[in-house]
Amino acid sequence: MSVRNVLMFAFALFSAAMLGLAAGAVWMVATLYLRQPLPWLAVPIGALLAWAIRGYVRSAGIGAGLLAAWATVLAAIYVNMLIAGVLIAGNMGMDLIATLRTAGTGMLWQLARMAWSPADVGWTALATLLAAWLAWRAPRKPARAMASGK
Template sequence: MSTRVALLYAFSLFSAAMLGLAGGAVWMVVSMYLRHSAPWLALPIGGLLALTIRTCVRPAGTGAALLAAAATLLAALYVNVLIAGVLIAGNMGLGLIEAMRTAGVGMLWQLARMALSPADFAWTGLGMLVAAWLAWWRRRRG
């Protein structure tokens, strides 16, 4: 594998990760607006991530499907960590960034894990499947 190909794969992975984090942040804004967790948003977020990845990052196929599913999972994990940070910030009267720095990654991750329900896992799994299918599927020409 040439250096150029390796750099393209690394850039694709980085792009998918950044898109997943952005998707998680958008998901958090909607969840905060609704004032409750919205695990069903894994479906539209996964769909948007898939379409963005197959349009801008990798062509439709297996690579795009794996990146889209991973980005959807990252968005689901990130939204739970962000919501834990928002709850800590609200309870302590701190800003979000200050609360997240004070709590640390370990505490935020534990709080996010404790808040997960079986429905969250089901919606995330469905979102990952939708994302993978949309990123993998190719329109037939003919």
């Protein structure tokens, strides 16, 4: 394995992580705006992550599928950790950034894990499988392009 391949893999992993964290933050905004949990939102988030990773980070295949699945799981974990931070911030009268720094990832992870329901797990599993499948398969060519040989 060459240095270039290792660097490309590290960049793809970093890009997928950033996409997953951004998707989790958008998911949190929707959840807070509607004031109710939205575990089903994992499915469209997973599809969007798959298309973004397949289109811009890695070409279709097993690598893109694994990255999309990982980004989807990361988004689901991150949204629950952010929601736990928002709840703590609201109860303690602190701002979100100070709460996230004070609570730390360990406490936020434990609170997020305790708040996960079977519906959360089911929707996340479905979204992860969908994201992996969408990123793994090559996009279909339009009928016009196939007829002209392009």
